Amino acid sequence: MPKPDAKSASIVLLGNFNPSIFHPQWFAAHDVVSQNEADQEAELEITTQQASVFSITLGRVQVTGQQFVITGRNPALFKMLNDFVIKTFDILTHTPVHAMGINLEQKWLSNDEQWHRDFGDRIAPKHKWDFMKDPGVRDIVMEDQDRPDGRTGYIQARIRALRQKPLAILISVNDHYEIPDYKTSMGASPMLDILRTSWDTSIQRSESIIHNIIKNFS
Amino acid sequence: MSTTAFARSLDDNDTLSPSVMTPSDYFPMAEVPEYALSSDTLPIDTEGDQPRVPVVDRKERPYYLPEISWEGMVLKVNDDSFVARLTNLNDHSEQEEAEILNEYVSDQDDLRLIAPGAIFFWSIARCVKGRRSDQYSTILFRRLPVWSKHELANAFREAANLKKELGW
Numbered sequence: 001m002p003k004p005d006a007k008s009a010s011i012v013l014l015g016n017f018n019p020s021i022f023h024p025q026w027f028a029a030h031d032v033v034s035q036n037e038a039d040q041e042a043e044l045e046i047t048t049q050q051a052s053v054f055s056i057t058l059g060r061v062q063v064t065g066q067q068f069v070i071t072g073r074n075p076a077l078f079k080m081l082n083d084f085v086i087k088t089f090d091i092l093t094h095t096p097v098h099a100m101g102i103n104l105e106q107k108w109l110s111n112d113e114q115w116h117r118d119f120g121d122r123i124a125p126k127h128k129w130d131f132m133k134d135p136g137v138r139d140i141v142m143e144d145q146d147r148p149d150g151r152t153g154y155i156q157a158r159i160r161a162l163r164q165k166p167l168a169i170l171i172s173v174n175d176h177y178e179i180p181d182y183k184t185s186m187g188a189s190p191m192l193d194i195l196r197t198s199w200d201t202s203i204q205r206s207e208s209i210i211h212n213i214i215k216n217f218s
Numbered sequence: 219m220s221t222t223a224f225a226r227s228l229d230d231n232d233t234l235s236p237s238v239m240t241p242s243d244y245f246p247m248a249e250v251p252e253y254a255l256s257s258d259t260l261p262i263d264t265e266g267d268q269p270r271v272p273v274v275d276r277k278e279r280p281y282y283l284p285e286i287s288w289e290g291m292v293l294k295v296n297d298d299s300f301v302a303r304l305t306n307l308n309d310h311s312e313q314e315e316a317e318i319l320n321e322y323v324s325d326q327d328d329l330r331l332i333a334p335g336a337i338f339f340w341s342i343a344r345c346v347k348g349r350r351s352d353q354y355s356t357i358l359f360r361r362l363p364v365w366s367k368h369e370l371a372n373a374f375r376e377a378a379n380l381k382k383e384l385g386w
Contacts (some may be wrong), residue, residue, distance in 0.1 A: 006281035006346070012259040031361060034327035041325075057324070057358065060279070071261050073279065074356075076287035076307065076341030083360055101259020176259045 001218060002110035005168065009078040009104050009203065010059075010071035011085045013191065015097035016184070019052040022063040032087045033058075058084055068097075082199045089188040096184040097191040099153075102199065104206035105172040107162070108214065115218070116167050122217040123159065137161060149201070151194065153177040157209050171213055173206035280347040282354065284308075287343070290318075290357075292336040300332050304340070324356045331359040 028038035037056055045053040052063045058080050059072030072081045089095060110116065120126075120137035129135040137159070144155045156174040161167075177198070179190045290302040299319045306312040318340075320329055328338075338359040345354040 005283070008261075008281070010261040012261060014259060033361075034325050036325050036327040055279075057356070069261050074282035074341060074343060075284050076282070076339050076343065077356075077358060079289075080339065080358065080360060083362060087361060099259055103259070103261055105261075172260070174260050 002108035002112075002115065002169070002214065005107040005109045006073065007075050007104070007106045008071055008073045009075075009081060010069055010101075011081055011195070012101040012103065013068040013085070013089075013097045013188075014066060014099040015068070015095060015188070017063050017065060017068050017095060018049075019063045019065065020047065020049045022052040022061060022068075023047055024054055024056065027056075027088070030087075030091050032084060032091075078203065079199070082195060086192055086195060089192055093189060093192075094187040096182075096186070097188040098179055098182040100177045100191050100195065102175040102177075102195075102202040102206070103172065104175075104203060104210065105170065106210050107168050107170050109166050109168045111166045113167065116161065116169070119169070119217050120161065148205070149198070151177055151198075152180045155205075155209075157213065159213065171210045173209050175202045175206060278348050280345050282341070282343040282345055284341060284343045285353075286341075288340045290316075290338045290340055292332055292334055292338070294334065295332055302338070307339075318357070322355075322357055324358055328357075328359040331361070336360075337362070 024038035024042035027033045028035045043055040062069045124137050139160045141158045153176045158172045160170045287307040288304040290304045294301040301317050340357045342355045345352050
């Protein structure tokens with residue numbers, strides 16, 4: 001059986017953003033992070049009108065005109081990504097946000113080459129691919145368009161075989177929400193309401209999808 | 219241009235309009251795969267061998283393998299310590315009380331957040347960066363968002379409806 005390795009979670013918002021304001025000092029001024037975090041811990045990569053990228057203890061923030069992303073790589077602090085986004089867009093409440101992804105990703109390591117072959121074969125049986133010489137699964141996406149919570153959107157599970165040693169697969173779940181009939185005047189509130197009520201369920205569901213993939217195809 | 223099966227066409231929902239800046243505008247040296255032009259709700263860079271958008275740098279970022287993680291709630295505040303109820307995040311049934319010295323709080327600016335009822339996360343993990351693995355402990359307090367007017371209005375409306383249904 002493979003061994004769970006690096007795990008990350010992210011929240012991706014789609015809308016219209018002004019990247020230049022997304023600076024650690026702005027977050028400190030609004031008490032989203034501490035002043036010490038902004039002064040001492042934050043690592044700035046880019047701050048322009050077109051893109052802002054920086055890292056803080058919680059994770060890495062990347063903002064462009066159309067996309068806001070925070071990605072965390074410490075599972076114990078995943079819930080604070082949710083706090084970070086809610087607090088930020090409670091302040092920027094008029095920012096148009098029409099779609100959101102709550103994403104969970106986990107890498108699994110195994111040195112057992114046979115396990116990898118069997119795993120791939122169960123996902124996409126190779127005997128159906130006999131017109132290729134030596135096929136193997138590199139990347140596959142399954143999409144569930146009928147969300148269990150009845151909201152608009154979809155859930156995607158993606159499985160990738162990574163080109164690395166030890167052998168590894170990466171399973172990602174994209175829990176995608178949309179606001180039907182969205183108008184920019186609605187701002188960020190409808191999506192924040194979803195985030196407030198859906199975070200825990202979403203992460204638990206994604207954990208379950210990842211574990212079921214490993215269990216059912218091993 | 220990528221020719222992978224996962225390339226998304228510009229007809230997909232949420233795609234960028236032609237007048238909107240594409241990733242190549244702000245990453246001018248990078249080759250932008252076709253699928254990067256769709257703005258779906260996936261993170262910009264991933265662990266995968268084909269990033270969705272060319273990453274700004276190739277710096278190896280650390281990740282954390284938790285050994286034990288707790289969610290804590292402050293019960294009592296002392297001069298240089300606080301007493302908290304800790305819930306093991308790996309096994310929610312396991313709870314214990316502990317006294318924690320203020321000096322163990324990772325961000326000393328968080329000391330002002332220590333008050334009865336305050337919530338924090340305490341993580342002891344292995345921090346892995348490349349071939350290096352160090353033990354890492356962090357205690358961070360949640361900076362919980364305040365209730366918005368919209369949420370309060372919803373809560374009052376729901377309470378009023380409930381009161382009406384119960385005939386109070």
